[in-house]
Amino acid sequence: MIYANNAATTWPKPEPVYAAHDRALRDAGVTTRSSSKAAPRGADALAAPRAVIAKFLNAPDPSRLLFSPGCTASLNQAIRGLPWEAGDVIAISGLEHHAVSRPARRVVRDHGVRLEVSPYRPGRPVDLDWLESILKRGRVRLVAMTMASNVTGDIFPSKAIVDLAHRHGALALLDGAQSAGVLPVDLKALGCDLFATAGHKGLFGPPGIGLLYIAPSADLKPWLEGGTGRDSGKHENHPGFPHAFEAGTHNVPAVVALAAGVTWIAEKGREWIHRTEQALCGEFLKGLERLDGVRVYGTTDLEARTSVVSLNADRVNPRDLAAWLAEHHDVVTRAGYHCSPLAHESIGTLPGEGTLRCSFGCFNTAAEVDALLGHLGKGIRELRK
Numbered sequence: 589m590i591y592a593n594n595a596a597t598t599w600p601k602p603e604p605v606y607a608a609h610d611r612a613l614r615d616a617g618v619t620t621r622s623s624s625k626a627a628p629r630g631a632d633a634l635a636a637p638r639a640v641i642a643k644f645l646n647a648p649d650p651s652r653l654l655f656s657p658g659c660t661a662s663l664n665q666a667i668r669g670l671p672w673e674a675g676d677v678i679a680i681s682g683l684e685h686h687a688v689s690r691p692a693r694r695v696v697r698d699h700g701v702r703l704e705v706s707p708y709r710p711g712r713p714v715d716l717d718w719l720e721s722i723l724k725r726g727r728v729r730l731v732a733m734t735m736a737s738n739v740t741g742d743i744f745p746s747k748a749i750v751d752l753a754h755r756h757g758a759l760a761l762l763d764g765a766q767s768a769g770v771l772p773v774d775l776k777a778l779g780c781d782l783f784a785t786a787g788h789k790g791l792f793g794p795p796g797i798g799l800l801y802i803a804p805s806a807d808l809k810p811w812l813e814g815g816t817g818r819d820s821g822k823h824e825n826h827p828g829f830p831h832a833f834e835a836g837t838h839n840v841p842a843v844v845a846l847a848a849g850v851t852w853i854a855e856k857g858r859e860w861i862h863r864t865e866q867a868l869c870g871e872f873l874k875g876l877e878r879l880d881g882v883r884v885y886g887t888t889d890l891e892a893r894t895s896v897v898s899l900n901a902d903r904v905n906p907r908d909l910a911a912w913l914a915e916h917h918d919v920v921t922r923a924g925y926h927c928s929p930l931a932h933e934s935i936g937t938l939p940g941e942g943t944l945r946c947s948f949g950c951f952n953t954a955a956e957v958d959a960l961l962g963h964l965g966k967g968i969r970e971l972r973k
């Protein structure tokens with residue numbers, strides 16, 4: 589099998605991730621809410637993993653780095669938890685995933701907020717002049733943008749986005765789902781008010797775990813209430829971090845496995861992962877140039893993109909091509925709209941059938957890229973007959 593769907597979820601995971609998950613699931617009494625003497629072991633099960641991950645992301649305050657069921661949950665909490673008022677504005681890019689655009693449209697419907705969407709051009713995933721003009725008009729409460737596109741791979745100028753938002757009194761939310769573990773993510777340096785990411789992509793955790801960083805500048809209302817193991821005899825939720833935003837029993841095996849993934853990255857070196865993926869992507873893009881009638885979306889500048897490649901071949905439906913690759917050569921890709929219709933509207937593939945997306949991870953090899961190019965060429969010729 590050739591796995592070229594790492595933008596959806598990374599596979600395989602490093603061995604220590606499987607081991608940590610297995611160990612945590614077998615370890616009796618490891619819940620996080622056991623304040624009783626009978627089960628004291630679980631009380632701090634999250635402290636060490638939280639510290640490891642906070643250090644990796646350089647989060648200014650580890651207690652504000654929250655575990656969630658996933659990036660979608662984190663983004664919903666971040667966007668829908670703000671004190672929206674009618675007439676406020678939320679600005680997003682033209683490449684956003686549903687996990688940003690749908691909660692954004694929800695606050696539009698629920699609170700009379702106005703949604704502004706940045707125009708897109710390859711090599712310029714967000715138009716900073718446009719953003720400044722929107723911010724200057726006033727009432728922008730939130731600028732919410734991904735750090736890298738899950739469709740085109742375009743890398744965003746995240747620091748410039750945050751600074752611009754702050755200069756005009758808006759909050760900045762960054763979606764790190766396609767960047768954490770691959771690109772530099774330094775929360776202190778970025779200075780964003782909110783940061784959300786998935787655990788199961790570049791950080792090599794399992795599904796069902798995500799992260800949300802809430803800086804003191806963001807006044808959020810928790811959207812989930814329940815047991816936190818704090819103030820257990822009281823009716824009101826404990827107000828402190830992280831408890832106020834982590835109601836319910838944690839997915840401890842996933843948290844521990846995520847920390848193992850992050851530890852592995854730190855040992856290997858994030859830079860090494862990035863360069864490995866970049867090299868594979870470079871070979872792939874070079875090979876695609878040799879295929880007849882193939883178009884790549886987004887920038888081809890390797891310094892300005894990740895290893896997520898969206899493409900189309902003339903007169904070939906991308907879904908048919910993905911199915912052909914899977915059926916004939918056991919190649920895993922993903923075709924269609926990638927939960928990002930906005931992005932496909934921006935690149936001109938909706939209306940249309942979307943794209944075929946091939947995304948590489950550090951466990952892919954040059955031989956796999958070579959084989960995939962061969963299979964692609966053959967599949968395109970077959971399907972054009």
Ligand SMILES: Cc1ncc(COP(=O)(O)O)c(C=O)c1O
Pocket residue numbers: 595596658659660661685687688734736737738763765766786787798
């Ligand atoms: C850019 C981006 N944001 C958010 C998400 C949502 O992540 P999850 O489905 O893990 O919640 C994804 C997942 O594909 C993504 O690519």
